Amino acid sequence: MELIARHVRPEIEAALEWSRVVMIHGARQTGKTTLAREIAETRGGTYVSLDDDEQREGVLLDPVAFLSSQSYPLAIDEVQLGGNRVIVAVKRLVDEDRTPGRFILTGSTNFLTVPGISESLAGRVRIFRLWPLSQAELAGIAPTEIDNWFEGDPRPAPASDLSREDYFARACRGGYPEVVGLDPNQRQGWFDDYVETVVQRDIIALADVRRAASLPRLLRWAAAFTSSEINQTGAAKELGVDRSVIASYLEWLQTVFLLHELPAWSRNLSSRTTSRPKVHLTDAGLAASLLEVDAGALASPTAPASGALLETFAVNEIARQLAASSRKRVLYHWRNHQDRNYRGREIDLVIEARNGDVVAVEIKATSSPSRQHTDHLRWLRDKLDATTPGAFRAGILLHTGPYTLSAGDRLHLRPINCLWAG
Structure with a gap:
């Protein structure tokens, strides 16, 4: 099917102008990956998927080194699969450099409620929910x-x-x-x-x-x-x-x-x-x-x-x-x-x-x-x-x-x- 414009996109784009991290979460197959990747690439950034076993292993070897070597904004797809290790690395990087719009995170689970993730990125993240198409x-x-x-x-x-x-x-x-x-x-x-x-x-x-x-x-x-x-x-x-x-x-x-x-x-x-x-x-x-x-x-x-x-x-x-x-x-x-x-x-x-x-x-x-x-x-x-x-x-x-x-x-x-x- 042809690409359908998502109504939340302007709000996400606006948030990237002031928030260091933007989180797009919602059910699987609602279009989070497509949206995050498009926004990142339009802004000259990169994309990595933790749903991919090889990419996830590469990130987890040294999250700070991997994430700091990418061009921003960096879209990290299915971030919950990296657990607390990846979230803590994101927190460290955005605390060292407070430039807005550095990370676009997506997740098919509400990472605020996943037991293995203790870091909420409070004060650093603007959270959006992407529903199925309206x-x-x-x-x-x-x-x-x-x-x-x-x-x-x-x-x-x-x-x-x-x-x-x-x-x-x-x-x-x-x-x-x-x-x-x-x-x-x-x-x-x-x-x-x-x-x-x-x-x-x-x-x-x-x-x-x-x-x-x-x-x-x-x-x-x-x-x-x-x-x-x-x-x-x-x-x-x-x-x-x-x-x-x-x-x-x-x-x-x-x-x-x-x-x-x-x-x-x-x-x-x-x-x-x-x-x-x-x-x-x-x-x-x-x-x-x-x-x-x-x-x-x-x-x-x-x-x-x-x-x-x-x-x-x-x-x-x-x-x-x-x-x-x-x-x-x-x-x-x-x-x-x-x-x-x-x-x-x-x-x-x-x-x-x-x-x-x-x-x-x-x-x-x-x-x-x-x-x-x-x-x-x-x-x-x-x-x-x-x-x-x-x-x-x-x-x-x-x-x-x-x-x-x-x-x-x-x-x-x-x-x-x-x-x-x-």
Whole structure:
């Protein structure tokens, strides 16, 4: 497939002007190598891959001597495979010479959470997450819709020409660059091999995993519960392992970026740590493959997995766009567990800006949305208006129908493709 421009690239280029080290991490096969190599070579630098056994051995013989003999910026691919030895060498070199833009590191694991790496490069590194391709990147469009939401002025988009099945086709395809051009049968084989590679090469190579066969099973279980709060006790019972094993393995699936969590949101900051997070698979295509479902089956109104997969698809699109933005906004979910007057109320996505402004998003698989679908958004609007006037910027119901509609004060119904329609 032809090279697709990544929206995060300008942010990375800008960071190289002031930060000594830039880290690009994310799941395998998201395009980190291509992006890092391009940026380094454009700036007259060099590239080395620690995924290559010979290159890795050469670096590890004397990391400081090897790294200091290269032209900069030096892109070091899969840096976690060099362990603490390579990271400490990078730290030494950038402390001796504080010139910005010296190293571009990539990693298929979150090196901040890998047990064998104790050095975080704090104060020296700017970290970016590269997700699979967003729908906006595939469309070649610079997205602005989320900014419009925060400005309180979601733009009226033209009627969508995508059907319900079209949305599920996009969800099942996912965003891994290698997958985009494959047919469904080829895609299934690619995902099968992908899961095996990540488990064998990343998790087992770095972790003390004694029941490796449980990892793919846990990932499939997580796919069945994507967009839900994970019950670790239930998972342990279902898979026949200890709860502590489930907790450890879920952390590793996040470390290699196959899962990501949405913390629970509340204006009471302390409560964010007391409610369970929602878990999403990082790519809806991977989730669909693990569940062995296709767009045709999901398009049926009675398909049990359709709502959860569509929610993961839309949440991931928003997360991918925010990861490439210079504006700091954090994703949460909200669900009331305690107050019996509000029990059962939940909102799929709460996006919060640094200044406390909030946009609330509901995602529905329906192609015929109604005002009733915005009841929880309306409740949150009124609650925040009473306690923090001006904080609630917009409530958005994303749906699979064609129309853009208003549902009252700051409440809007939008087709999902408003996120990339331009």
